[in-house]
Amino acid sequence: MAxxxxxxxxLKNDTWRCDIHRSTRIAQGYLxxxxxxxxxxxxxxxxxxxTIKGKNSGISRSEFEYEIPLVDAVELLKLCPQVLDxxxxxxxxxxxxxxxxxxxxxxxxLIVAELELAxxxxxxxxxxxxxxxxxxxxxxxxxxxxxxxxxxxx
Amino acid sequence: MAxxxxxxxxLKNDTWRCDIHRSTRIAQGYLxxxxxxxxxxxxxxxxxxxTIKGKNSGISRSEFEYEIPLVDAVELLKLCPQVLDxxxxxxxxxxxxxxxxxxxxxxxxLIVAELELAxxxxxxxxxxxxxxxxxxxxxxxxxxxxxxxxxxxx
Numbered sequence: 001m002a003x004x005x006x007x008x009x010x011l012k013n014d015t016w017r018c019d020i021h022r023s024t025r026i027a028q029g030y031l032x033x034x035x036x037x038x039x040x041x042x043x044x045x046x047x048x049x050x051t052i053k054g055k056n057s058g059i060s061r062s063e064f065e066y067e068i069p070l071v072d073a074v075e076l077l078k079l080c081p082q083v084l085d086x087x088x089x090x091x092x093x094x095x096x097x098x099x100x101x102x103x104x105x106x107x108x109x110l111i112v113a114e115l116e117l118a119x120x121x122x123x124x125x126x127x128x129x130x131x132x133x134x135x136x137x138x139x140x141x142x143x144x145x146x147x148x149x150x151x152x153x154x
Numbered sequence: 155m156a157x158x159x160x161x162x163x164x165l166k167n168d169t170w171r172c173d174i175h176r177s178t179r180i181a182q183g184y185l186x187x188x189x190x191x192x193x194x195x196x197x198x199x200x201x202x203x204x205t206i207k208g209k210n211s212g213i214s215r216s217e218f219e220y221e222i223p224l225v226d227a228v229e230l231l232k233l234c235p236q237v238l239d240x241x242x243x244x245x246x247x248x249x250x251x252x253x254x255x256x257x258x259x260x261x262x263x264l265i266v267a268e269l270e271l272a273x274x275x276x277x278x279x280x281x282x283x284x285x286x287x288x289x290x291x292x293x294x295x296x297x298x299x300x301x302x303x304x305x306x307x308x
Contacts (some may be wrong), residue, residue: 001225001226001229031185031186031191031193031206032185032188032193033184034186036233037185037186037233037234039185039186039193039206050204050206050220052185052204052230052233062229062233064222064226064230066204066220066222066231068218068220072155072218075155075216075218076218078205079191079206079208079216080191088299134167150280150283
């Protein structure tokens with residue numbers, strides 16, 4: 001088990017694109033979207049993972065991740081009611097790595113930046129493109145986006 | 155992925171106990187009990203597993219099982235609303251193995267025999283202690299017993 005401590009932000013503009021050092025397409029679905037316990041199937045490039053996360057406590061939650069065969073993940077995604085499609089862009093900055101998720105399909109138009117931290121009180125870089133923090137806004141949980149995608153918010 | 159083809163039976167009497175060749179205590183909980191996709195955490199002796207099963211089609215369903223660290227399973231069971239406690243007894247007979255689950259706790263009094271088969275039409279031994287088949291009765295699904303235990307049926 002690991003503890004995931006993560007902040008999530010909107011983006012003010014597109015200038016972050018100049019600093020991308022890697023981009024990977026991700027397909028992920030949820031076998032369970034209960035906020036008490038989410039179960040995610042993710043295909044990331046040619047690797048696949050099964051991830052269980054516990055309930056959020058502030059910006060922290062327990063996380064259990066297991067690599068699984070890609071062929072299994074392809075079958076497991078068929079058991080998920082919806083599959084999210086996004087591109088994850090990585091940006092390194094001051095010993096931190098921003099993961100910027102650009103969503104496609106029914107969530108197209110939504111871009112969020114995530115930052116894993118060592119503790120809830122860790123300081124972090126604040127580039128000029130970093131927008132409002134939405135860590136506590138449950139609408140932005142990927143599990144929630146699989147049920148109520150961004151295109152249906154308005 | 156595997157396909158699980160399994161028949162489940164009640165037991166007429168206790169004579170099966172003479173033929174047990176191994177018994178193991180099992181603790182298991184469900185991260186998801188949706189009949190479309192169950193996610194089970196199981197501790198069996200000193201080994202632990204995460205198992206996803208798809209929807210039943212007759213007596214068949216897809217099954218994905220991964221061994222996970224015991225310490226993870228202990229934490230994952232804490233995320234499950236209920237934990238089933240049972241002893242699994244194994245009985246070999248005519249190249250088949252009956253798995254007889256004797257439930258404890260809130261499901262005490264319930265004993266069921268399960269038999270995995272190579273196909274839906276496979277023949278199987280029918281010892282005199284084998285009672286009514288309940289394969290299609292959703293109340294006997296372990297996921298259902300974790301929500302509505304046997305002691306609350308009557």
